[in-house]
Amino acid sequence: MSVADDPLILGIETSCDETGVGLVRGTTLLANAVASSVDEHARFGGVVPEVASRAHLQAITPTLRRALDEAGVRLTDVDAVAVTAGPGLAGALMVGVSAAKALAVAIDKPLYGVNHLVGHVAAEQLENGRLTEPVVALLVSGGHTEILEVTDIATAAELLGQTLDDAAGEAFDKVARLLDLPYPGGPHIQRAAATGDPTAIRFPRGLTSQRDMERHRYNFSFSGLKTAVARWVESAQRDGAPVPVDDVAAAFQESVADVLTRKAVLACQERGITTMVLAGGVAANARIRDLTRERCAAAGIALRQPRLSLCTDNGAMIAALGAAVVERGLPPSSIDFGADSSLPVTEVLVR
Amino acid sequence: MLLLALDTATPAVTVALHDGARVVAESTTVDARRHTELLIPAVLDALAEAGADRRDVTEIAVGVGPGPFTGLRVGLAAATTWGAALDLPVRGVCSLDVIAYEVVRSGSAGAQPFAVATDARRREVYWATYDAAGQRTDGPHVGPPLTPDEHVGTMLAALPAAGAGARLYPAAFAQVVEPEYPSAAVLATAVAASAVEIVEPQPLYLRRPDVTVTTGRKSVLGSASTGSASTGSAQSGRRQR
Numbered sequence: 139m140s141v142a143d144d145p146l147i148l149g150i151e152t153s154c155d156e157t158g159v160g161l162v163r164g165t166t167l168l169a170n171a172v173a174s175s176v177d178e179h180a181r182f183g184g185v186v187p188e189v190a191s192r193a194h195l196q197a198i199t200p201t202l203r204r205a206l207d208e209a210g211v212r213l214t215d216v217d218a219v220a221v222t223a224g225p226g227l228a229g230a231l232m233v234g235v236s237a238a239k240a241l242a243v244a245i246d247k248p249l250y251g252v253n254h255l256v257g258h259v260a261a262e263q264l265e266n267g268r269l270t271e272p273v274v275a276l277l278v279s280g281g282h283t284e285i286l287e288v289t290d291i292a293t294a295a296e297l298l299g300q301t302l303d304d305a306a307g308e309a310f311d312k313v314a315r316l317l318d319l320p321y322p323g324g325p326h327i328q329r330a331a332a333t334g335d336p337t338a339i340r341f342p343r344g345l346t347s348q349r350d351m352e353r354h355r356y357n358f359s360f361s362g363l364k365t366a367v368a369r370w371v372e373s374a375q376r377d378g379a380p381v382p383v384d385d386v387a388a389a390f391q392e393s394v395a396d397v398l399t400r401k402a403v404l405a406c407q408e409r410g411i412t413t414m415v416l417a418g419g420v421a422a423n424a425r426i427r428d429l430t431r432e433r434c435a436a437a438g439i440a441l442r443q444p445r446l447s448l449c450t451d452n453g454a455m456i457a458a459l460g461a462a463v464v465e466r467g468l469p470p471s472s473i474d475f476g477a478d479s480s481l482p483v484t485e486v487l488v489r
Numbered sequence: 490m491l492l493l494a495l496d497t498a499t500p501a502v503t504v505a506l507h508d509g510a511r512v513v514a515e516s517t518t519v520d521a522r523r524h525t526e527l528l529i530p531a532v533l534d535a536l537a538e539a540g541a542d543r544r545d546v547t548e549i550a551v552g553v554g555p556g557p558f559t560g561l562r563v564g565l566a567a568a569t570t571w572g573a574a575l576d577l578p579v580r581g582v583c584s585l586d587v588i589a590y591e592v593v594r595s596g597s598a599g600a601q602p603f604a605v606a607t608d609a610r611r612r613e614v615y616w617a618t619y620d621a622a623g624q625r626t627d628g629p630h631v632g633p634p635l636t637p638d639e640h641v642g643t644m645l646a647a648l649p650a651a652g653a654g655a656r657l658y659p660a661a662f663a664q665v666v667e668p669e670y671p672s673a674a675v676l677a678t679a680v681a682a683s684a685v686e687i688v689e690p691q692p693l694y695l696r697r698p699d700v701t702v703t704t705g706r707k708s709v710l711g712s713a714s715t716g717s718a719s720t721g722s723a724q725s726g727r728r729q730r
Contacts, residue, residue: 188558188698195562195692199573213574229559232525233566239529240567243543244574473533476526 145217145464148205148241149457150198152234153226153254154281155179155190157197159205160454161216162461167264169209170447170454173197180321184311185280187227194233202241205453213245220460223251223471223488224481226281231477239473248470251488252459253481254451256295258417259288260462261455265444273442274298274411276402278426279418279451280307280322283398285356285405286483288415292462297483298405299356302345306394307420309360313367313390317383327387328423334388341366341393346400356405363393395429403433416443419450463487491545493535493571494677495528497564498556498584499607499653501670502527506539506546507677514538515674524563532567548577550680552584552671554693555615555629556607561692569690580680581690585617585629587671588651590679593623597666598649602626604662606634606645606654614654614661615695616645625686631695634661 144164151158155176161169175193179185206213221238224231235251242249259275275286283301288294304312307324314323319330344359345351367390374381406414416430421443434441448455468487475488492507500521506514514535518527536543551568554561572579585605592598592605600621606614609631617628627644634645634654650662653669679685 182700186698186700189700191558191562192692192694192698195566195569198566199569202570202573229562232559233562235525236528236563236566237570239525240571241574243529243533244546244571246543474526474530476523 145461146211146215147457147460147464148216148219149453149455149460150219150221150234150238151254151257151451151453151456152194152198152230153222153224154230154451155185155193156451157194157201158451158453158456159201160452160457161205161209161211162264162454162457164461164465165263165267165458167454168211169205170452171201171205171208172452173201176322183315183321184308185227187229190227191229191233194230198233198237216245216247218248218250218460218464218470220250220252220456220463222254222257222456223475224254224478226254226479228477228479231479235477243473249473250460250463251471251475252456252463253295253483253486255282255284255286255483256288256291256486257455257459259286259415260291260459261417261444261448261452262415262442263291263462264448264454264458266442269415269442270413272409272411273413273415274402274406274409275415275417276398276430277418278306278398278420280311280420281305282418283358283360284483285402287405287409287411291459292466292468293486295483295486299354299358299401301358301360302354303359303361304364306358306360306398309364309394310420312364313387316368316371317381317386324420324423327391328425330384330387331391331425334382334384334386336388336392338382338385339370339389341389343393343397346397356401358397358401360394363390391423391425395423395426398426399430399433402430403437403439406439407437412438413440413442416441417449421449422446459486490547491541492548492550492677492681493532493546494550494673494680495532495564495568496552496584496587496671496673496676497524497528498552498554498561499670500560502531503671503673504528504531504535505673505677506535506541507681509681512674512677513541515672517670517672519670521560524560528563528567546577549579550676551579551581551690552587552676553581553688553690554584555609555631555695556584557610558694565690565692572690579690581688582676582680582685583617583629583688583693584671585615585652586625586685587676587679588668589617589619589623589625590685591668591672591675592619592651592666594675595667597651597668602648603666604645604648604650604655605652606650606662607652608654608657614658616654618644618648629693629695634658
């Protein structure tokens with residue numbers, strides 16, 4: 139556990155539709171203030187980049203104040219600032235990066251531009267203490283679906299696989315729309331699935347055929363699944379049959395959970411890694427959590443997972459990664475770095 | 490006092506420091522795609538040039554646009570966060586007014602009414618009109634520069650105009666005059682002299698975000714992109730609130 143003289147790190151996150159400011163000492167969470175613009179995107183059925191960027195600018199200083207109040211600290215107590223440099227929506231990232239630079243310069247403290255994806259993994263350290271690397275991380279959210287191998291949280295991460303089309307969260311949103319359920323789709327699909335039979339319909343498991351497993355061993359595809367659900371629903375409607383929303387939701391959810399967990403466990407086994415971190419907003423889905431836990435237990439893999447408020451995008455995860463980077467004594471980012479919407483996961487800290 | 494002034498509403502990233510008596514440092518770099526990268530280093534360079542410490546800054550002035558959205562937000566995010574961090578006053582100024590203040594000071598349009606037009610992209614300009622003394626008489630607006638039948642085109646066509654929008658569409662104006670971009674040195678001077686209207690440091694977008702409201706099932710099989718809303722006019726949809 140951390141001690142009171144660990145440096146105090148302030149983290150800023152604006153890569154998608156959540157404005158997050160967090161405060162962390164070592165692996166201890168002090169504040170996690172988040173302002174979400176999700177309601178403003180609901181009527182569009184997905185995140186609108188310009189709407190998100192505008193919301194970030196409105197929310198950034200109120201969220202900063204809220205985080206400081208929550209932690210009961212002053213800006214003069216902060217030892218370093220960390221900010222998401224990428225990946226994410228370019229215009230959204232720029233608000234956070236610009237604010238973080240101004241903040242770091244104003245309070246004369248070092249600034250670290252860090253990787254959003256690795257931040258999701260670092261968030262786990264705030265829940266259960268320091269990670270014992272290497273770990274495999276399964277990140278599932280509205281914007282990301284990735285399997286990472288992290289050999290050093292502050293310096294070394296590698297992308298093992300990712301979605302070739304839709305993120306898992308997007309698939310939930312689109313299938314929800316098909317079933318006339320509201321946005322964001324995740325919670326509504328889960329609710330409908332609770333009374334459904336996951337075996338009632340067998341939807342395809344993307345990229346799991348023998349040939350796909352050679353070329354796309356750890357990659358995902360959810361676009362075909364979405365289309366299969368759409369065809370099934372349309373065909374039922376053409377026949378004049380009532381659509382069994384709960385069965386469709388359960389069968390769809392089962393397909394996503396099955397592929398995600400199967401490939402993540404396989405990655406652990408094949409890389410000889412015995413710890414998995416499950417993170418990202420879609421990790422809130424109970425079926426995905428349960429199946430991951432079940433399959434990890436069966437494979438002798440220790441599963442680590444932060445609470446939901448640390449799973450979704452937030453500033454504390456960026457502060458947690460900043461804390462790991464500072465602890466390692468790495469040099470701050472150069473003040474002229476920019477937002478990088480496609481920052482590779484190998485770049486944990488931007489120069 | 491030490492006033493930090495900055496504007497990122499146009500392709501120019503411009504910063505200046507003013508000590509109450511004069512501008513003590515200034516810089517302008519034109520690069521429409523690197524506002525995030527250039528702004529804060531330019532501020533640090535200006536502080537060094539002025540021999541000042543960052544803690545000497547006592548107030549901030551920022552151009553609030555109108556401007557293309559992404560670049561505009563870079564300056565506003567920096568100014569408002571800096572101000573919030575150290576509890577400094579942050580004064581917003583319409584970026585077109587900054588150009589207008591320089592037109593009057595330099596006499597570039599002669600002693601007559603004039604217009605300021607900046608590039609709004611999509612073949613449109615952000616514009617405002619001013620009297621000979623530099624008082625804004627209309628605007629800021631966004632609209633096409635080349636439609637003589639429309640109010641915008643007819644009125645603007647009779648006026649000399651400053652700003653990059655005038656250079657892009659010279660046929661829409663009587664004469665193209667200096668300057669092309671707002672200057673933070675001019676912004677600082679105008680604010681220090683209390684010679685411009687001060688507004689909240691909130692962005693002047695003048696346009697709504699371009700998005701299509703999704704229309705339920707059709708978009709899943711029928712369109713290529715639904716993960717993020719696409720450019721176009723809003724349609725009525727089942728999910729519209």
